[in-house]
Amino acid sequence: MKLQGQVAIITGGAKGIGMEIAKAFAQEGAKVIAADMGEMTYECENVFYKKLNVTDSQGCKVFFDEVLAEFGHVDILVNNAGITKDAMTRKMTDEQWDAVINVNLKGVFNLTRHVGPQMENQGKGSIINISSVVGVFGNIGQANYAATKAGVLGLTMTWAKEFARKGANVRVNAIAPGYVMTDILKTVPQELLDGFAKLTMLGRLGQPEEIAKVALFLASDDSSYITGQTINVNGGMRL
Template sequence: MRLEGKIAIVTGGARGLGEEMAKLFASEGATVIAADMSDLTYEQENVEGYKLNVTDTENCKELFNYVLEKHGKIDILVNNAGITRDGLTRKMTDEMWDLVIDVNLKGVFNLTKHVGPQMMQQGSGSIINISSIVGEYGNIGQANYAATKAGVIGLTKTWAKEFSRKGAAVRVNAITPGYTMTDILKTVPQDLLDKFAKQTMLGRLGQPEEIAKAALFLASEDASYVTGHTLSVNGGMRL
């Protein structure tokens, strides 16, 4: 029970990586608010759904106030909500660019701008930003996505410095998953999935629970001396 008594917010918590993290955190003793635009697709003790659009600054403030009023603290924040709108740069529309920037980058900022200072005031907390291997190495047809996920790494390093001022034990880290078998990949042709798997040292794609376990480590006291770090969970993949 590594998260006994902890209060956690997981954005994008209705399915995929967010679902796995919310369920694992709850099984380890945390009370989890799984914030998402969609309803939860599962039932788990100590996991509460909350309708959230991370691009809506007022909605993010409302969630922050709701959790603080109900639970009195926020110990863990996982900024997981994200989307893709892929296309070669010459074909990428303003709408494709703006939407990905708003969700994947501004959406991370909108909630953390409230939670980070609160954690600093209470003297402790763990913020985990879900980036991507694409943010580290880039990828053809994903200029917008790569820009946001690289930006998330920059935010992580900045916030690790900013929120630990005055001795506050607030840790901020990022996870960069490789290709992981979530719903997004279910639309990818099998021959491409096989190609991605061969590009990893372990010869396979990741599973959502493997990313969730990395997040559990960073959320727990097992990672009490880890901050400002980017944890690559990609099976040894290089794009």
């Protein structure tokens, strides 16, 4: 029970990678708040759903205050919520650009601006930002998404310095997944999936559970001397 007695917030926790992280944390003893715009797609003991739009700055403050009132503290934050609106740069609309920036980058800031200082005041905590292989290498047709996921890496390194500067044991790290078999990829033609798999040294796509295991490592004391780092979980992808 590596997370016994701890309280975790996971944005985008209603399905996909967020769901698997929520389950993994709950199984290790944490009380988990799965925050999402969509409804929960599963049931798990000690996982509690709260509706949240991460682009709403005031809504994030209200959400955070409600969590504190109900649970007393927050020990782990996983910034997982994200969207894509792909287009070549010359065809990308303002709406496509703004929507992805608001969810994937501003949304990460909106919640962490409250949770990070609370962790600093209590003297400990772990923040895990979900980036992407696209934030490391870039990708054709995903200028908006790549910009946000690269921005998340900058936030990770900055917050690792900020929230620990007064001696608090607050660790901030990022996970950069490669192609993972979520519901989105299940709609992609098999020949494309096979092509993605060939880009990896392991010759296969990832599973959400494999990202969750890394998140559990970063949330627990197993990673007690790791902060400001990005862990690439991509099967050895070469883009």
